[in-house]
Amino acid sequence: MVLVISQETFNNAVLENIEDLGLSPEDAVKDAILQFESQGVDLSSILKELPTYSESIKEHVVQLTELNKSKSDPKRVIEKLEAIKTECDKGIEYKVLIGKCGAYSVILDTLSNYNDDNVRMNCLKSLISLMSKQPDLxxxxxxxxxxxxxxxxxxxxxxxxxxxxxxxxxxxxxxxxxxxxxxxxxxxxxxxxxxxxxxxxxxxxxxxxxxxxxxxxxxxxxxxxxxxxxxxxxxxxxxxxxxxFQQDEQLINDLMITLCVILVRAEFCKEVVDAGGLEIIRDVMQTFQSNEKINRQCFKLLKALAGHDECKIRIIKNQFAPVITTALDLNKGNVPTLSAGLGCVAALSLRSPENSKEFFETGIPEVIVNIMKMHPREKVIHKSASWTIRNMVSRNKSQSKAFLELGVEELLQTSLKNFKEIEYDIKAALRDLGCNVQLKEEWTGRGGALTTGFSKHED
CATH class of the missing domain: 1.25.40 (Serine Threonine Protein Phosphatase 5, Tetratricopeptide repeat)
Structure with a gap:
């Protein structure tokens, strides 16, 4: 269980170190930090400064309150709002302290009291900074x-x-x-x-x-x-x-991220495809072939659309197999993009030998193996690659030979030693490639307690 303390408790500890132990202010702060961290206290939201600095931060809020009461010049109000924002931008511990001083309510009061464009803008900027990672206010x-x-x-x-x-x-x-x-x-x-x-x-x-x-x-x-x-x-x-906006790099990325989030029903996926969405995505991938961020979102969007069986078929019929293979090859230095791309291929190949055949004919086995070789220590790559290989060969056993000739068995066996957390995924790929592998049989069906056995093949 994580222990937490208040800012006041931390400040008191610093003052005790100064007054009782005679430490310098800087050493007093360092010692207080060590004391609490050794006790397992979470100090992420605590301002680790001298108590006098904490008081100066509180003073900003007090002064803004007074300016509101006296209806002071907007310029002075803006200066104080900028000071509060500057403190908030320093980190979450500063935001927490300022929030506890009542800054949120005072800024809202300022919005109500001043019909001034610049004051309003600075209030909103201060609120954004204050409430980023602190939405409880x-x-x-x-x-x-x-x-x-x-x-x-x-x-x-x-x-x-x-x-x-x-x-x-x-x-x-x-x-x-x-x-x-x-x-x-x-x-x-x-x-x-x-x-x-x-x-x-x-x-x-x-x-x-x-x-x-x-x-x-x-x-x-x-x-x-x-x-x-x-x-x-x-x-x-x-x-x-x-x-x-398919030529606008920033907006097309935002639009695809949003689509990935809201495509939570099969009919939504079909609506995107029926409206010509696949042609747009393909054009975007061809336009921004080496853009890691855009390709990553395209991969995620295609994977989301592949959740609908009809859409999955239409994706490949729209000539996406060579486009996806090329994108993987061109972006093979970026781990998040590769993980998304391999996940996309795995989803499109799942229970679809026709789609798997299309990918195979683009030369994707060599691309997958090269990616695994380039990133020997990236667990997420080897997990996604294992899924992809398994889905491609499980209903197209003839493809296993090409993967094996490329040395994939040795790569997977090495991954098995390096990544125990994804043992099942790697062994499933080895099994469907026809390699010799021991899989755990967690339930024998004989009644009584669970027993463990071994089998070469597992459904």
């Missing part, structure tokens, strides 16, 4: 402001910053996501899909954030439900945007 008042600032009468920059703020509020916080979604933000987001590219990118980011399932404090979230609703309301528009 959001309350109903904040949700109301987010929705109101996304109205038709708001300027573009305010909308853009508000969308960034909304996104930060959604990350790692299921309750915030539900509050913001229930405030009918989707109606605003649908309108913004036809806005300028700057607004469009932030809109797509909020759509993805609303569909996250990353809050470990919540057993069951609404990620799937949100994704389904977002897809129903925006999918046709996003597909049109794919065609419109």
């Amino acid at each position: 959001l309350d109903d008042r904040g949700v109301e402001i987010i929705v109101s600032y996304l109205g038709k009468d708001t300027d573009i920059e305010t909308k853009r910053l508000t969308l960034k703020w909304a996104k930060e509020c959604c990350i790692m916080h299921e309750l915030n996501r539900q509050k913001i979604f229930n405030a009918e933000i989707l109606e605003k987001l649908k309108e913004f899909l036809n806005e300028s590219t700057a607004i469009l990118r932030e809109t797509l980011a909020v759509c993805r954030a609303l569909a996250l399932d990353d809050d470990v404090r919540v057993e069951f979230g609404k990620a799937h439900e949100h994704s389904k609703i977002i897809a129903n309301e925006t999918l046709s528009t996003i597909i049109r945007l794919l065609s419109r």
